[in-house]
Each structure stands twice: as structure tokens, then as C-alpha cells.
Amino acid sequence: MYRILLVDDDAEVLDVNRRFFEKNNFQVEICTDSTSAMLSVRRFKPECILLDVMMPKLNGYQLCRQMRKVTDVPILFLSGKISEEDKIRGFQCGADDYIEKPYSLKEVYFRIVANIRRHQQLLRKKDENIIEVFPLSIHLENHKVFYLQEEIPLTNREYDLLLCLAKCPDKPLTFREIGIYTWGSYREEDKKTVMVNVSRLRKKIVDYTGRKDLIETVWSKGYRINRK
Structure with a gap:
């Protein structure tokens, strides 16, 4: 009806x-x-x-x-x-x-x-074509991320990193899993690169949304998106 x-x-x-x-x-x-x-x-x-x-x-x-x-x-x-x-x-x-x-x-x-x-x-x-990770929406077709109606300017690497985590909400992803998804390969020395890029991504998300807990650190393992 x-x-x-x-x-x-x-x-x-x-x-x-x-x-x-x-x-x-x-x-x-x-x-x-x-x-x-x-x-x-x-x-x-x-x-x-x-x-x-x-x-x-x-x-x-x-x-x-x-x-x-x-x-x-x-x-x-x-x-x-x-x-x-x-x-x-x-x-x-x-x-x-x-x-x-x-x-x-x-x-x-x-x-x-x-x-x-x-x-x-x-x-x-x-x-x-859109993945919602409150309070963000990830637009897959044009590779953009929005907070409400405002676009958050991300580098290609930051976008890929966020998308990697958003595709497995609440699931911890290892540094290796994140590295392979984002850069196509991973060596142990790449762990620092992952950490630096996560730090930059977090700062942008906090600056726009004020939410500090969207990307959680999983101690000694990696990171995860927190949907709560």
C-alpha cells in the first residue's frame, strides 16, 4: 500500500x-x-x-x-x-x-x-553506493566522505583506510590486514605507516565531528570502527 x-x-x-x-x-x-x-x-x-x-x-x-x-x-x-x-x-x-x-x-x-x-x-x-558509519557517510561512487552535508577532505590513502575499517564495522583488523587492503602489500616496518595514517584520519574526523572514539585502537593488534 x-x-x-x-x-x-x-x-x-x-x-x-x-x-x-x-x-x-x-x-x-x-x-x-x-x-x-x-x-x-x-x-x-x-x-x-x-x-x-x-x-x-x-x-x-x-x-x-x-x-x-x-x-x-x-x-x-x-x-x-x-x-x-x-x-x-x-x-x-x-x-x-x-x-x-x-x-x-x-x-x-x-x-x-x-x-x-x-x-x-x-x-x-x-x-x-553509500556506507553509513555514524556520523559519517562514505560515498563509494565518487570516493568522498561526508559529515552531515559537509565533505571531509581526505587523501586517497585516508579514504582507503577508512573504507577498509568501515567494511568490517566492530571487527578488529590487524595492521597487516589494513596494510594489504590499503597499499596492496605489508611488511613489519609498514606498521608505523599505518599508525601515522590512522592518526591523521582520526584528527580529521575529530575536527569535523568531535567524535574521538570512532576509530578504536585494539591493543597490539590494530584498529576497528566503533559504531556505538
């Missing part, structure tokens, strides 16, 4: 649409103004939003921009404003689809499902 939010100042249209989608196993919430719609986005957490353009207070375009600040779910316009400029404006403010009134509710149903499925596939792909 998908959760959808319908936003329109026409109560009769909302009622007709709500009953149709509920019959088709959607969980539906309706709003007639921008204020209640924004509250619903945060509370109800819809998986898809259907917007009218002509709305009181904020119009649909303005409301769409506000919604894009708090959610990335599909937003579809259902509107009688059907000029090319209207449609372009809708997409520019963050919409994923623009459907002209009058419309077929059956078609709208399939457009909603298609957009939600596409969004879910993107989320799954994103999850596969």
Missing part, C-alpha cells in the same frame, strides 16, 4: 480522487492549502504527492519548491494550466510529472506507481 498526498483547493475533486485511490489500496491524505500540506509532508511522509497549481496562499509551483526542501519523493502536478510555459515551470520547480486536466484517474494511478517504483529503485541504488 502506497501513501499519497493529494493537494487541491477544490474539496469535491479531492473527495472523488481520494475515494478512487483508496479503492485501489492507496493510503490517502488530502489537504486544501499549502500550510496543511507542508505539515502533512513531515508527519504523513507520503511516497508520492499530487499537486494542483492554482492554490491559496502559495501556488502549486511555490509549494513544490518548499516541499523539495524537505522531501525527494515524486511530485506530480494535476493542473488545468497546460501551456508549454506552465509545464516547464512545473518541472523547473522540482516536479517529476505534469498531467493535464481533465485526466483519467486510471492513467494517474499508473503514473503514480511508475514514479514511486522509479524513486525506490534510485534509493536502493543509492544505498548500495
Whole structure:
């Protein structure tokens, strides 16, 4: 069952649409103004939003921009404003689809499902390319590390070192295991190199996050990532 939010100042249209989608196993919430719609986005957490353009207070375009600040779910316009400029404006403010009134509710149903499925596939792909080690996120595709929305500038060696530990959270890794993963080989004299690079990595993490215990020393053995 998908959760959808319908936003329109026409109560009769909302009622007709709500009953149709509920019959088709959607969980539906309706709003007639921008204020209640924004509250619903945060509370109800819809998986898809259907917007009218002509709305009181904020119009649909303005409301769409506000919604894009708090959610990335599909937003579809259902509107009688059907000029090319209207449609372009809708997409520019963050919409994923623009459907002209009058419309077929059956078609709208399939457009909603298609957009939600596409969004879910993107989320799954994103999850596969990101390793979360609170409070850090490691982006595998572009080899970057973020604290909240701020990138932590790491050298390639520091990035590889963090990734090595993050792939085995809470598991102690030996100096040898870390050295082989990070540099491709290991000799006993490389232990100091590992220790120096861990020290530099720790300092950067502490400087950005304040968390001193993210990388723990395992006495006489190596290091591990502490997720707690």
C-alpha cells in the first residue's frame, strides 16, 4: 500500500480522487492549502504527492519548491494550466510529472506507481553506493566522505583506510590486514605507516565531528570502527 498526498483547493475533486485511490489500496491524505500540506509532508511522509497549481496562499509551483526542501519523493502536478510555459515551470520547480486536466484517474494511478517504483529503485541504488558509519557517510561512487552535508577532505590513502575499517564495522583488523587492503602489500616496518595514517584520519574526523572514539585502537593488534 502506497501513501499519497493529494493537494487541491477544490474539496469535491479531492473527495472523488481520494475515494478512487483508496479503492485501489492507496493510503490517502488530502489537504486544501499549502500550510496543511507542508505539515502533512513531515508527519504523513507520503511516497508520492499530487499537486494542483492554482492554490491559496502559495501556488502549486511555490509549494513544490518548499516541499523539495524537505522531501525527494515524486511530485506530480494535476493542473488545468497546460501551456508549454506552465509545464516547464512545473518541472523547473522540482516536479517529476505534469498531467493535464481533465485526466483519467486510471492513467494517474499508473503514473503514480511508475514514479514511486522509479524513486525506490534510485534509493536502493543509492544505498548500495553509500556506507553509513555514524556520523559519517562514505560515498563509494565518487570516493568522498561526508559529515552531515559537509565533505571531509581526505587523501586517497585516508579514504582507503577508512573504507577498509568501515567494511568490517566492530571487527578488529590487524595492521597487516589494513596494510594489504590499503597499499596492496605489508611488511613489519609498514606498521608505523599505518599508525601515522590512522592518526591523521582520526584528527580529521575529530575536527569535523568531535567524535574521538570512532576509530578504536585494539591493543597490539590494530584498529576497528566503533559504531556505538
